[in-house]
Amino acid sequence: MSVDVLHEPSVIEGRPTFHEINEHITKPTEVRPDRKYMIALAITSSLLALGATCMIITHWYGIGMWGNNNPVGWAFDIVNFVFWIGIGHAGTLISAILFLFRQKWRTGIARFAEGMTIFAVMTAGIFPLMHVGRPWLDGWLFPYPNQNKLWVNFTSPLLWDVFAVSTYFTVSAIFWYMGLVPDFASMRDRATVKFKKVIYSIFSLGWRHSNRHWQHYEMMYLILAGFATPLVLSVHTIVSFDFAVSILPGWHTTIFPPYFVAGAVFSGFAMVQNVLIFVRKIFNFEHIITLDTLEKMNKIMLATGMMVGYAYGMEFFIAWYSGSPMEMFVFVNRAFGNYAWAYWIMVSCNVIFPQFFWSRKIRRTIPLMFIIGVFVNVGMWFERFVIIVSSLSRDFLPSSWAYYTPTFYDIGILLGSFGLFFTLVLLFIKTLPVVSIAEVKAVIHGSQPTHKGGNH
Amino acid sequence: MDQIKTLWKSAESYYDSSSTNQVTEFADSVTNEFNPDTMSGVSRRKFLALVSAGTAFAATACTNYRDKKEIVEYVNKPDSANTGLPNYYASTCTECPLACGIVIKTREGRPIKIDGNELHPINLGKTCVRGQGTILNLYDPIRLKKPSRGSKMLTEDWKTIDEELIALFKKATSDKKEIAILHNTIFSPSQKAAFNVFIAAYPTAKLYCYENFCDDSKREAFALSYSDKQSCCSSASSIPFKLNQAKVILSLESDFLGNEGHFVRNIKQFSETRDVNKLDKFSRLYVAEAGMSLTGMNSDYRLRLTPEKQLDFLLTIISAIAAKHVSKFELPLDFASKLNNYNIKKFADENGIKAQTIDYLVDDLIKNTGSSCVISGNKLPKEVHIAANLINEMIEAQNLCDCEYCQTNYCDCASDKDLTDMLGRAKAGQVAAIINFDSNPVYQLPQEFGYSEASSKTTVITLSEFNNETSSVSHFVLPINHNLESWGDANTNCSVFSLQQPVIAPLYDTRQKEAVLLIWASGKADYNDKVYLNLIKDYWQKEVFPKSGSAADFDTFWYSCLHDGVVEIKSTKCDTLKFNFDALKALDKKYEKKDFTLLINDNPFFGTGKFVGNGWLQELPHPVTKLTWDNCAMIAPATAKELGVEMGDFIEVSSGNNKLKIPAFHQPGMAEKTIAIDLGYGRKNVGEIGSEVGFDVSPFISSNGISKYIYSGVTVVKGSGHYKLATTQEHHSLDEKFVKDLHLKRGIVREGTVEEYKTTPNFLKEKFEEGNPVSIHSQVSYTGMKWAMALDMNKCVGCALCVQSCNVENNIPVVGKDQVANGREMHWMRVDRYYSGTTEEPIVSQQPINCSHCDNAPCENVCPVVATSHSPDGLNQMVYNRCVGTRYCANNCPTKVRRYNFFDFREHFAQGYYTQDSLSLLHNPEVTVRSRSVMEKCTFCIQRIMEGKQEALKAGKDFKGSDVKTACQVACPAEAISFGDVNDPESDVAKIRKHDLSYSLLDELYIKSNVHYIARLRNTNSEKNSER
DSSP states (O other), X not given: OOOOTTOOOOSSOSOOOHHHHHHHHHHHHXXXXXXXXXXXXXXXXXXXXXXXXXXXXXXXXXXXXXXXOSSOOOSHHHHHHHHHHHHTHHHHIIIIIHHHTTOGGGHHHHHHHHHHHHHHHHHHHHHHHHHSSOGGGGGGGSOOOOTTOOOOOTTOHHHHHHHHHHHHHHHHHHXXXXXXXXXXXXHHHHOOSHHHHHHHHHHTTTOOOOHHHHHHHHHHHHHHHHHHHHHHXXXXXXXXXXXXXXXXXXXXXXXXXXXXXXXHHHHHXXXXXXXXXXXXXXXXXXXXSOHHHHHHHHHHHHHHHHHHHHHHHHHHHHHHHHOOHHHHHHHHHHHHSTTHHHHHHHHIIIIIGGGGGGSHHHHTOHHHHHHHHHHHHHHHHHHHHIIIIIHHHSOSOGGGOOOOOOOHHXXXXXXXXXXXXXXXXHHHHHHSOSSOHHHHHHHSTTSSOOSSOSOO | OOOOOOOOSSHHHHHOTTTTTTOOXXXXXXXXXXXXXXXXXXXXXXXXXXXXXXXXXXXXXXXXXXXXOOOOOOSSOOTTOOTTOEEEEEXXXXXXXXXXXXXXXEETTEEEEEEEOTTOTTTTTOOOHHHHHHHHHHHOTTSOOSOEEXXXXXXXXXXXXXXXXXXXXXXXXXXXXXXXXXXXXXXXXXXXXXXXXXXXXXXXXXXXXXXXXXXXXXXHHHHHHTOSOOGGGGGOSOOOBOGGGOSEEEXXXXXXXXXXXXXXXXXXXXXXXXXXXXXXXXXXXXXXXXXXXXXXXXXXXXXXXXGGGHHHHHHHHHHHHHHXXXXXXXXXXXXXXXXXXXXXXXXXXXXXXXXXXXXXXXXXXXXXXXXXXXXXXXXXXXXXXXXXXXXXXXXXXXXXXXXXXXXXXXXXXXXXXXXXXXXXXXXXXXXXXXXXXXXXXXXXXXXXXXXXXXXXXXXXXXXXXXXXXXXXXXXXXXEBOOGGGOOEEEOOBTTEEEEEOOSSOOSSSOBOHHXXXXXXXXXXXXXXXXXXXXXXXXXXXXXXXXXXXXXXXXXXXXXXXXXXXXXXXXXXXXXXXXXXXXXXXXXGOOOOOOSEEEEEEOBTTTBTTTTTTOHHHHHSOOTTTOEESOOOXXXXXXXXXXXXXXXXXXXXXXXXXXXXXXXXXXXXXXXTTEEEEESSOSOOSSHHHHTTOSOOOGGGOSXXXXXXXXXXXXXXXXXXXXXXXXXXXXXXXXXXXXXTTHHHHTTSSOEEEHHHHHHOTTHHHXXXXXXXXXOSSOOOXXXXXXXXXXXXXXXXXXXXXXXXXXXXXXXXXXXXXXXXXXXXXXXXXXXXXXXXXXXXXXXXXXXXXXXXXXXXXXXXXXXXTOOEEXXXXXXXXXXXXXXXXXXXXXXXXXXXXXXXXXXXXXXXXXXXXXXXXXXXXXXXXXXXXXXXXXXXOOOSSHHHHHHHHHHHHHHTOOOOGGGOOOHHHHHOTTOOEEEEETTSTTSHHHHHHHSTTXXXXXGGGTOOOSEEXXXXXXXXXXXXXXXX
16 A cells, blocks of 8 residues: 655545635524524523522532532632633644644634633633632732732742633633634625624724735734743643642642643543534534544544553652652552542543544544543543542541532532533534634645645 | 915815814913813812722722621720720639639620639639530520510519419418429539528428439448548548549549549649659559540550449459458458459450450559559449449558548439439429429439429429420429529538639529529518628628638638639548448449440530530530530440441430430440440420430430449340431541551651650650751741740640630631531641551540641642731731632641631521620630631630730730740640740740650641640550550
8 A cells, every 4th residue: 555645635625615615614603593502502501500500609608508628628619620721721732733833634623622712711710710718809819009018929829820821811812813803804794784794894803805914814823823832831730730839749749730731632622522523513514624633633632641641650650759658648549548439430531441542443433532532521520620639638637537529519510610611612603603714715625836736 | 273274185174174174183282271260170189089089988888898896885884894904703613513613704894715713722723615615605695584484485574473483382381382492413502501591481392402414323332431431521422532643543434534523623633644754653544444435545554344344343453452462451351252253364354355454453553552543433333433442442542532622512412212202292283393493304304203294283493594395394484694694602622612703794684593592582572682692601701711710801801712712721631531341242243244235424515414505515526536516326346347337327225115216436445235325415495506416315314224324235226327427537447458547657646655765765756757858948037936836645635625715715616517527617726536556445646736837837828819927926827808718728738727617607507696696795806706718727826925915015024935825725624735935945835845755747848837746655564555
């Protein structure tokens, strides 16, 4: 079998014309939502309402509504925060890092992944704001000059979090919006309803597809990609500092920054893969979001999953190698102690199941990859649960150990976070092009001059 | 401005010059038309001021600070009440028959803290958890506020009731019908006199004293053993030992450190013999018991022995001592011959005890003749007490007898027969009235006595502070003054007389209970609250003053007694008691262990249930089980396994007609097939806090047992269902390998033996040799004062008094059972309890823990808003107002001493129980009441530090560390807590830090803790700990 290594297979299947692309991608935003869409929205917004209700009740009565107790000061609140921040990582990775590496297959999924980043960070951002018992004082976490001459504590990782997450959100949002501007213009040009036209006109910032516009746009996109790239690494690094900087055995680990980043990409890709499987099916984007693209994502999941697995193993090794009895205890306790069930859920979902992706067949079979993707997300949620809750529940003094059990409110808020995320995703699908029209046009057959010939 | 048009775009603009070209965007400069007078008179400065004031007003209007209250100054200020300054009054706590001398701290006229009176020779400046907690009872919103009539509690005024009752009593006298007064132990001579006055006025009146839990059998045995009593001991019921001089103590099922005898004094005296700096005086404690008690937890040797075998055990010891022929005390021949059947090996084999331990015990008792003693528990039958008295004679324990302070007896307890006879007469309608004088017979008397039936045939008058089971069957319920609103006196130990004085006017329409009797006795319904005071004064003038030998006049004497709270009258030394050998006849008795044995324990916090409505005490962890808000059936883990009963599963206990369904609690160290249940729970009609808490074991009390509190042949089967028990410490199985002995492996608890310490004084430092951690940061050096604490684990017995005192001092909220079960109790101080060894023979270690105020506090650097920081004098401070509640500090605290307000607990607990008006008086005004979602923790009583500093400044003295005593330190009866300036080389804390046995927690983290511990030494023989 001879393979032409120089031949780059096209990322878009078939040979759609520019007009067809326009038609196809903007279609979901131009037709009335159908019954299925409304049912989906009803489910997600009900979950959102449940979460909001639980949150309001918590706000009214206090953190006591949750299961958190004395040794376990953080539980679902911070687990959810880290989980959602992790989900947000795929978007920026795809749009920024893969862009810089000229990975063309990203074009079909970049917009959607970026959108998910924004929504995931929005969802995540609620948790640190609400987990403090007195959220009306959240403003104190920002360094602003005040008459009390009170300043924030720059040695606290929680403060670094505030900066890291807000920067990440801002840059991701700008990046996303920048990419949307040409598409807004296309939408504006297509819009027939005055109301839509006005809105799209405002957001398209007067884009006229001129050569100058494109030049500026490309440059700006490149700069923002360069700007966002370190953020992909820094945000979860800093989130991991919340734990690594503390003195708690099981938290105080130098492996956390790379381990958290790998884990975040891992879960982020799983979530993007899961959602895209639905999107490409429902909106007939199979030729744009191709099976090849999904397979590539699965490969990344396999790679990052093994990084995470390596980190799990390395934690045990270091615990043993350190000779610290407390460290050793924490890891033995994770695997065999009171939260062993959570640990083994984590290991099987994150390390064992992704191994199936070694098989090309499974990598290309949609139902199987979907299931594994779901497992990865469950596993990654449990990873944060294991790290946070099991370490806290059995720390230095055996006298203060206690078991944490979530309450109705904890679970309600967790479901509510999914409700918020998916509600935003659903609204996004119906209002904005979920695939970048401009970028896809650039990667279809014949759009770029080539010296390889033979293909057109 | 008139320029020539040079540019025009359209005809319109060309012609209409005014609308386009003439309007320039910016004026070139100030023109002549500018006239400052036409401008608004408000200057820029003024404008800004108005804007900022307006914003401030708007902001203020938006603020609705919920805890806002008004402070109103006195209109007529009482002389002694100075705002902001405390007053202290000496008094006597009359909540239990121990009648400790107390000092009450009042602020603005309201009592806020109680501590022991240092002048009192019995309780020596300490008081128990009940004494500390009684303030909550004073302010309890459910106190009875007005007299009432009938079961519907119709409010009535005192005068009407008085008139009615006087008429009733007069009629009873003329009809020759009995008036029965039911009361608990009398320890007040004036109260006795008041009863006498009443009985003199109404001769058919009769007084019945009873106690739900008392030392009846001990008294009886004492009376039998020493029938020819002499001199001052003629009224003595028993004589306490001077434990501070004891070298060897054998305790038989006696929790003398937990709740028996004067346990506060016992702890104090016992801990004196546990001083690592006086090793020659170091005592050895042997405990033989079936239930696990606080005393057993502190023992050097503990023998698991069912109560049925106690008599055999003592006879074995008697025989062993007699066999050595060292005692000067000769046993009668017939008795000595019976002893041949007993030998140590046989007894040890039969009961699964190491013979060597009993050998050691016998050797120790003989070797330390004259400085050893046997203490038998109140629960045990009189035969065991007689045998114990006999051993005490043989080992010359009378040397240790505290004859100066032998116990008085103002009223013999009514026998069961007296009570049933009286109730029988009542049922027949021959009793005109039953007066429950601050007693609760419906709950306290066995049901079979039929009090409830009798109550419908007579007039029941209940004098009580609170509603209780009896008040619901009473015809009249009369509210009485709280302890702190009352006059009174006490004479519990023969040479000690103490006075009780009110420190606050009655909060409600309540009356002094003795005064009520005296008014009735006077036959006229004119109340005068001085009437009882006059009687006390009278008594003191006639009885106490002459004996005191005071040179001053009575008034001076009286006021000095009132000031001191106590006066000691030195009596002549009492003669030695002579043992009466006739008593030995009782020792022929044999007890057989059949099926299960039930032990009924006196609860260390509630006594017989009077205090169940007290949230502080409900939430104080039981010293052994660490259980709150419930009692349970303590059962040996092995027995529970046989029954298939898990922790918290219900078991059904039945004996005779009595049945009780109660959750089981796996308690290491319990004798097999034995269950122990605390008395005083399962109360009804006592308000929201105390009602239906726990399970009532009192129906089991009958005359069919080995004693009133021990029953053999009890059936125990697994019941259906599971019950949630709220403990403050997770229960780990001792079998779980990888968590076993973690406290020892991690060096959290460090222990050794006296032997080890004698041979290698720095054995501990050798055993736990640590590298010297170094910091990459520059360390703050504290050159001025630096506060620190030290806790001596040899002295600490784990009584939880420090916890209670801290609760009262620092306004610690009660959170309720559900919250404790979820690990959210708010206690700033806790006593950790660890087991090592086996579940059968556990070795118990205890450790009080509060905030260590680490120099490198891990909590401080993680707070994003700097709400917790270090003071220059070494305190880790918490700024409540700045706290946003991230809980990060608590996560990073290695000793987990930080407490988070998960709710506004004052509102959350029992439907806002704490927010009721009277309870706002409870709080210490020097300590902030924390709001929701704020982190809190031990402050080293910063309010006391500040007060000490102020006092020193005022007096112009140098402020010394020893000027400050923390609340826990003051309360600790063992004097295990030292506090002070560690930079002062003369201070106790500085010395303790240099001690060979001192260590601090988690040094390897380089937190530089400021709480140091002195490692506990166990006074065992040369064998290793693990071999015990």
